[in-house]
Amino acid sequence: MEILNHLDFATALKALAPELWQGLMIALEATLGGFLLAVILSILIAVGRLSHYKILRGLLLVFLEVIRGTPLLVQLVYMFYVVPLLISLVVQFFIPGYQFQLNPLVAGILGLGINYGCYLSEVVRAAILSIDKGQTEAALALGYTHRQALWSIVIPQATRQAVPVFGNYLIMMIKDTSLLAFITVNELLLRTQAYASQTFLTIESYTILAVAYLILSLPLSQAVRLLEKRLSKHV
Template sequence: MNILGQLHFSEAAKYLAPSLLHGFGVVVEATIIGFFLATIVGIFIAIGRLFGWKPLKAFLYGLLEIVRGTPLLVQLVYIYYVMPLLINLIAGMFGYKTDVQITPLTAGIAGLAINYGCYMSEVIRAGIVSIDNGQTEAALVLGFGRYETLFRIVMPQALRGIIPSLGNYLVMMIKDTSLLAYVAVNELLLRTQTFASQTFYTIEAYTYLAIAYLILSVPLSHLVKFIEYKLSSASR
């Protein structure tokens, strides 16, 4: 039996490709915005844990434990389905009638930003701690403020060491955008599932899905390795 003869890759590509191209845009949008927000969240948590008041440190530590102790998929579902209900419930307790709704893409980006921000915060915190404390002391003696020293002296040097790790998180985030399908974001996976269920081209559809993610992630992975190589060469 000729198995390949029963497959319809060319026909599947004809109808699936335009949909996947739209899915590419959603994945890129979610990744870029999510990574940007995750970086901000990571910097805030790292600085808060290093220099914040004790109540803030305790709160951030608890947040890290919750986020790292639950799967990303559960967090996405919680943000999309539960958070609007909680907001409406709390508003009702104070006499306000609200009907808060979170769009699928907004919930997806928020979930990625919070989850990855918590993990990236440890990398950023380690990068800050790795800088010789003598430079901070010298800057303070020269009249720099505490946060001016942090952002003008320490952070630029710390970034050199943490950029490769952040790049790896970016590659991981691209692949994790597939989880957004479970909160109704019409990205690559959801589009492929819809196409496969309508046409029964299951093998063809999911093969093209895998190729689509390879096209996104493999070049970026090599770019991250190239940047890491250049940074390591420059530091020698």
């Protein structure tokens, strides 16, 4: 009980507020970049898995299993530490002494985008399969090619159906940006760790961090619910 009497949330909040604001900007940058990449990859992977090319479907299935079968944290560490080494080794065959370096934030965006893109691809694929095939047949009858019918008619409708699920994954990604601290991205968690280790205000620091994530995610969760209700009225 003695430790509770020495808690100093006011001091911790005053010192952490500007740090958390800067960390928040970095976290939002990583989230927006990662989610944009995830959406693009999810559509491409979903379309690829529905293609008529067995080799392409097989390669994508293996890729999905590898990504979904390994933790996101391991993928981020691999992207930041291992991928630059592999690229350097390949390029050194042509340019001796070449050393490739990857910015931590860029590595984080790539890691988040690839990981979430694989999971979202299943959402998009299911949404595409749920679209009535009669719409594609009608488009073909009007002179559309299969590719035009897919990208002009099916994909837009499927994406609209997947929007609520996309919103939930967006909220998850915002919270998963805390993992970027392990690849030296100076976001919310890393800044809080640094402050807590210097001041020993551990309880205060991490409690404020948790509240900051709540303040960030709860309004987004409510917005996703409202969007889901609005879209359901037009189905």
